[in-house]
Amino acid sequence: MSTVQEHPTPAAHPRGATAVEIVGAGRVFGGRSAPVVALEDVDLTVAAGEFVSLIGPSGCGKSTLLRLVADLDQPTSGTVRVFGGSARDARLARDYGIAFQQAGLLPWRTVRANVELPLALAGTGRASRRERADELLAMVGLTEFAEHHPDQLSGGMQQRVAIARALADSPSLLLMDEPFGALDEMTREHLQAQLLRICAETRAAVVFVTHSIPEAVFLSDRVVVMSPRPGRIRQVVDVTLDRSGAATPGSGPHDDAGDDLRTDAAFVAAVAAVRTALHGGGTGPRGVDLR
């Protein structure tokens, strides 16, 4: 089980094999009088098709880093390149799908119409839009709620709609900010398996923010451990697991392949490594889920 993982040769993206390339990126908020250094000297490269998790104490700049990649914010130093071009070009080309820390659904749109939004903005036809939305809603287990409005859904259900929305356009890069934070363990594990399956199918690169060490290890090729302010990359833990079983959809939320993996020796070792990295530097693991 704990063999060295063979990285699948990533499908060549029209604009390069690297999904994200961050060089010396820093972000300082606020004026000159009281600056808040959210990120400092961050170097990170995400290959196409690679799954990278960001983990670190609350307020260490994970969301900020994700926003730099999404071109929703600009670095005050350093560069961020996405698929070989600028982050702005990638955004305008709709190269990535994004799920924020909050669901952020449009209240006047039905659940289905919310999932269809990225497709509608890309000009996809009505029929294929609907088909894709139904497929994704089935995946997140919300088929019966397609015609409901967001205010009729629980927080976790809204979060699942947001995940479906991020996946709608089959993007080659997925940016996810604690997408499974509000979910119960069963749904969480089910969606983790589904996410792995989708990534294997579409060869999408993922930058995934989480507070859960097991989740990061279970999903990722590499776990990036960040230190608190100023946010820096403290350590990158390579995870080598054989996910061939976990990525195939199991019979239900508790698929055996995933359970096997979670008790695997390599898994336990990687969890320990990430935990040590988080503890390193003397500061306590604030806001980090150490299950």
Place this chain on the structure above:
Amino acid sequence: MSTATAPTTLAEAVSSPAAPAAAGRVARLLRVRPLVAVLAAFAVAALWEAYKLLGPEQGWSLGETRLLPRTTAMAMPHTWDVAARLLEPVSGATGAEALWVAVLRAGASSAGIALTGWAIGVAVGAVLAVTMQRLRVVESAVLPLVVLSQTVPLIALAPLVRSWGSRLELGAVTWQPWMSVAVIASYLAFFPVAVGMLRGLQSPDTIHVELMRAYGAGWWTTLVALRLPAAVPHLLPALRLAAANAVVGTVVAEVATGLPGGLGRMILEFANFAASDPPKPWAPILGAVALGLLAAGLVALLGRALHRYRRTEVAS
């Protein structure tokens, strides 16, 4: 669990005879909007009669200023006298139509002008709001002017608009006096729309704006898919205010410009009968009130059609 819930249900059972059911029925009836409107009209009539009965005959003045109106038949005719008067002919002339028919005809004329003024005002207000949302500079330059515009007294404006209009050359179309009235009505109507819609267009949460940005949506797409739908809850009250303003503007401008055919001119003419035929001047005033209610009702219907945009997201 079951033992914990039992006492509450028991307490409910003991303390709930028929009373909550009756209260529920009243509450349900009160949700029928037109019924409430009729009840309100009766309440106002009852208040009128109550004051007439109890108030001082000569009103009540503090020095020169009369603070409470007189209750004489001339100043405050009985509501039923006004109602009866509506059914009688306008004047003693043979073949004169009933008063209510004349009021209805004048009301229809005013309604047409008010609707035109409202439409122009809404269009101008919407364009202003969208431009202000698009360009910060325009907002800081134009918004004070928009607010300032409403301080110009209507009475001063009316003759100006009329003289400008009459000098306008519009090709085949000649400037009609009613157009001046519509322009003045729109001058009152655009204000709430411009201000309310601007607030609405600026109301989307950052997360929604960023979502549109993340999907490469440009300004126009964001406007159509996000800002306009989000503006609806702010826009509906603005449209209702604009409708009321358009009606008031029309009636006042009819008085100021002396445009014949509408309620404004009728109010002016019938005022002469205050002594000889006290209920008569109240007829066109009632007509104006009815017109205002009609306008508000129409906007409410519009709001019903747009109800899905009035949903709000619960915090997730």
